[in-house]
Amino acid sequence: MNILFINPPYKSKIQEFLGAHAPLLGFGSMSHQMEREGHRIEILDCPTLGLNLSDVVKFMGKVDPDVIGITSTTPSFGEACKVVRAIKNLKPECMVVMGGPHVSFEDYSTLKSSYVDVVVRGEGELTMRDLVKCLEKGESLSKVLGITYREKGVIRRNPDRPFIEDLDALFVSYHKLPMSRYRFEGLNYATIVSSRGCPYGCVFCSSSLLHGKKWRCQSAERVGREVRFLIDEYGVKHIEFLDDLFTFNNKRV
Ligand code: B12
Numbered sequence: 742m743n744i745l746f747i748n749p750p751y752k753s754k755i756q757e758f759l760g761a762h763a764p765l766l767g768f769g770s771m772s773h774q775m776e777r778e779g780h781r782i783e784i785l786d787c788p789t790l791g792l793n794l795s796d797v798v799k800f801m802g803k804v805d806p807d808v809i810g811i812t813s814t815t816p817s818f819g820e821a822c823k824v825v826r827a828i829k830n831l832k833p834e835c836m837v838v839m840g841g842p843h844v845s846f847e848d849y850s851t852l853k854s855s856y857v858d859v860v861v862r863g864e865g866e867l868t869m870r871d872l873v874k875c876l877e878k879g880e881s882l883s884k885v886l887g888i889t890y891r892e893k894g895v896i897r898r899n900p901d902r903p904f905i906e907d908l909d910a911l912f913v914s915y916h917k918l919p920m921s922r923y924r925f926e927g928l929n930y931a932t933i934v935s936s937r938g939c940p941y942g943c944v945f946c947s948s949s950l951l952h953g954k955k956w957r958c959q960s961a962e963r964v965g966r967e968v969r970f971l972i973d974e975y976g977v978k979h980i981e982f983l984d985d986l987f988t989f990n991n992k993r994v
């Protein structure tokens with residue numbers, strides 16, 4: 742299937758302040774899973790490429806995707822919905838899937854207030870893989886864990902998907918991302934999220950709700966290989982670890 746992932750056009754205050762854009766690790770990681778299944782993937786990182794809504798529509802015409810995956814944070818949700826509306830105007834039969842931190846908590850309200858067909862809650866790698874498999878075979882979505890979707894006008898919420906235990910098994914398809922555009926202070930820049938989840942519950946933080954109470958990590962060796970790869974393949978000079986709780990295991994650090 743032709744799958745297009747879109748990071749909607751949105752100007753974030755943090756991005757303006759830092760003057761940097763960071764690789765979309767979520768899209769990269771899901772793309773790896775999807776490529777392994779033989780799907781064709783395109784990623785449109787609008788803020789990084791400086792693209793607006795009409796650029797998205799033009800690109801869609803070129804790629805003619807069967808499934809579109811859109812990511813959204815709470816502040817970018819409005820822009821994400823504008824993209825969905827434009828897609829549905831152009832190609833109503835295109836399946837529109839939305840994921841990311843905002844809709845993981847706001848699945849019902851998203852489906853009630855927008856043209857999104859399916860919300861993926863939480864980690865997307867295996868859920869997107871299973872979802873596309875079902876769509877390809879024309880099967881019912883009722884068995885796909887971790888999604889909320891509309892069926893004959895009724896919103897259905899399937900059970901949660903268990904968190905991914907083996908993070909070493911995940912890879913990022915960097916070749917699908919505009920790596921040369923990710924720069925920080927003039928240097929080639931990359932980010933790594935080498936662990937997920939947190940056993941604590943600071944009141945201001947969504948980490949354990951989003952990624953679970955159990956801390957899961959990639960092995961130190963695996964992270965080392967990733968760092969080496971980023972340096973050798975992309976000339977990266979600046980790597981930022983964005984784990985919510987990077988220092989949980991001192992020996993690993
Ligand atoms: C790196 C990062 C950034 C970077 C780059 C973001 C990027 N390009 O990915 C920068 C610094 C630019 C940034 C900016 C902002 N960020 Co930020 N960021 C993060 C951080 C630390 C890591 C994201 C990451 O790479 N995770 C690893 C990957 C693998 O996970 P993921 O991106 O979440 O994707 C997975 C799932 O969410 C899901 N998924 C995500 N999208 C989709 C789409 C589809 C179709 C599907 C099926 C699944 C799916 O599947 C993926 C694979 O499992 C997270 C915290 C965190 N721990 O996640 C905050 C976080 C995402 N940011 C947050 C916020 C608020 C912002 C800003 C609004 C800040 C601001 N005030 O300007 C801006 C908004 C940017 C935007 N365009 O919307 C919040 C979002 C909360 C919310 N309510 O939405 C988070 C969760 C931090 C927090 N706990 O508060 N951010």
Ligand code: SF4
Nearest residue numbers: 939941943946948985
């Ligand atoms: S990730 Fe950090 S801030 Fe969030 S709950 Fe855990 S310890 Fe607290």
